[in-house]
Amino acid sequence: MKLSKKTEAIQVVVIVFIIIFFLISFSSVLFAQDKIRGKSLAPYVPTPYEVVEKMLELAQVSEKDTVYDLGCGDGRIVIMAAEKYGATGVGVDYNPERVKEATAKVKEKGLEDKVTIILQDAMEVDVSPATVVTLYLLESSNALLKPNLEKYLKSGSRVVSHDFDMPGWKAKKTIHDKTEDYHYYTIYLWVMGEQKEEFQYIQEKVPGKSLAPYVPTPYEVVEKMLELARVSEKDTVYDLGCGDGRIVIMAAEKYGATGVGVDYDPERVQEARAKVKEKGLEDKVTIILQDAMEVDVSPATVVTLYLLESSNALLKPNLEKYLKPGSRVVSHDFNMPGWKSKKIIHDKTEDYHYYTIYLWVIGEQKEESK
Numbered sequence: 573m574k575l576s577k578k579t580e581a582i583q584v585v586v587i588v589f590i591i592i593f594f595l596i597s598f599s600s601v602l603f604a605q606d607k608i609r610g611k612s613l614a615p616y617v618p619t620p621y622e623v624v625e626k627m628l629e630l631a632q633v634s635e636k637d638t639v640y641d642l643g644c645g646d647g648r649i650v651i652m653a654a655e656k657y658g659a660t661g662v663g664v665d666y667n668p669e670r671v672k673e674a675t676a677k678v679k680e681k682g683l684e685d686k687v688t689i690i691l692q693d694a695m696e697v698d699v700s701p702a703t704v705v706t707l708y709l710l711e712s713s714n715a716l717l718k719p720n721l722e723k724y725l726k727s728g729s730r731v732v733s734h735d736f737d738m739p740g741w742k743a744k745k746t747i748h749d750k751t752e753d754y755h756y757y758t759i760y761l762w763v764m765g766e767q768k769e770e771f772q773y774i775q776e777k778v779p780g781k782s783l784a785p786y787v788p789t790p791y792e793v794v795e796k797m798l799e800l801a802r803v804s805e806k807d808t809v810y811d812l813g814c815g816d817g818r819i820v821i822m823a824a825e826k827y828g829a830t831g832v833g834v835d836y837d838p839e840r841v842q843e844a845r846a847k848v849k850e851k852g853l854e855d856k857v858t859i860i861l862q863d864a865m866e867v868d869v870s871p872a873t874v875v876t877l878y879l880l881e882s883s884n885a886l887l888k889p890n891l892e893k894y895l896k897p898g899s900r901v902v903s904h905d906f907n908m909p910g911w912k913s914k915k916i917i918h919d920k921t922e923d924y925h926y927y928t929i930y931l932w933v934i935g936e937q938k939e940e941s942k
C-alpha cells in the first residue's frame with residue numbers, strides 16, 4: 573500500500589512534467605505562428621475577383637508595374653496582377669496564416685518568380701519600389717498609411733482602394749458598381765503628384781448630432797491631458813471633436829505621436845488642417861471630416877475628449893467595443909457615466925481657468941456593480 577502511494581506520487585510528478593513540457597513546446601509553436609507586431613488595419617474580408625479585376629484595370633496595370641497589396645490576404649490581387657498582366661507583385665500581410673495561404677497559392681500557380689509574399693506590418697513596409705499600391709482596409713487605416721505613401725511613392729504611381737476613401741486626397745477616378753451577385757462596391761484611383769486636394773471647399777457640416785459647441789481647451793490643459801495619458805511616440809491619439817486640432821498637434825509635436833483629429837464641422841477641419849500644414853506635421857497628423865459617432869477608433873491607443881457628459885455616454889459603446897485593453901481615454905471637464913477613473917486632476921491654469929481631467933484605462937474602467 574505504502575509502495576503504491578509512492579508510485580502514485582511519482583506518476584503524478586511525471587505527468588505534471590509531461591504537461592509542462594508540452595505546454596512549453598506548444599506555446600513556442602503558437603508564438604511562432606502569432607501575428608507579428610502591428611495593429612490591425614482591417615479584418616480579413618477578401619475582395620471579390622470581379623472587383624480585383626476592375627481595380628487592376630482602373631490602375632492600368634501592365635508588365636512594367638510592381639504592384640504592392642498592403643494587407644494582401646490570400647494574395648489574390650498580386651496573383652491576378654502577375655497572371656493577367658505580367659506585373660511583379662508584392663503582397664504584405666501581418667497575419668502568418670494569410671501569408672502561408674497566399675504563398676501556397678503563388679506556388680500552386682508557378683508564380684514564385686513574379687510574386688513575393690511578405691510577413692510584415694503594412695505600416696512598416698518600404699513601398700518605394702511600387703508603381704501601384706492596392707488597398708482594402710478602412711478609411712482610418714488609409715489615413716495612417718498616407719504619410720508613407722506620400723513619402724515613398726514616385727510621382728505617377730497609382731493607388732487604388734476598394735470601398736474606402738483616403739482623407740485629404742482627390743481621386744482621379746471613382747467607380748461605383750455592383751458585381752453579378754449584387755455586391756455593391758466603390759473603387760478609388762489616385763495618381764501620386766495629382767492627389768493633393770486643393771484648398772478644401774467643404775461647405776456643409778457632415779450629418780451628425782452636435783456633441784458639443786466649439787470651445788478650445790486651453791493649451792496648459794492640453795499639456796496636462798497628454799501628460800496624464802503618458803502619450804509617447806508609440807501612441808496614436810484620436811481627438812473626437814478636435815476643433816482647431818490643438819490636442820493632436822501637440823501630441824505629435826511634443827511627443828512624436830501619430831494624431832488623428834475628427835470634427836464634423838468643415839470650418840474646424842479646414843482650420844486644423846491649415847495648422848497641421850503650417851507646422852509641417854502632415855506626415856504625423858490627419859484631420860478627418862466625420863461625425864465622431866461614426867469614427868472607427870480601433871487604431872487609437874489614446875482618445876481625448878472635450879465634449880459633454882451626455883456626449884461621452886453616447887460615444888462609450890464605440891470606445892468599449894473598439895479600443896484595446898490598456899488604451900487610455902482622457903476627458904477635459906466631463907465625466908464618463910459608469911466608468912471608474914484611474915486618476916482625476918482638479919487644478920487651475922495660470923489665468924484661473926478651473927478644470928478637471930479624467931483618465932480611464934480600458935480594461936480597468938468598468939465600475940464594479942454595487
Ligand SMILES: C[S@@+](CC[C@H](N)C(=O)[O-])C[C@H]1O[C@@H](n2cnc3c(N)ncnc32)[C@H](O)[C@@H]1O
Pocket residue numbers: 780781782783784785786787788789811812813814815816817818819834835836837840862863864865877878879904
Ligand atoms: C468643446 S470643442 C473641443 C475642441 C478640441 N477637442 C479641444 O479640446 O480643444 C468640441 C468640438 O466637437 C465638435 N463636434 C461636435 N459634435 C461633433 C460630432 N458629432 N462629430 C464630430 N465633431 C463634433 C465641434 O465642432 C467642436 O469643434
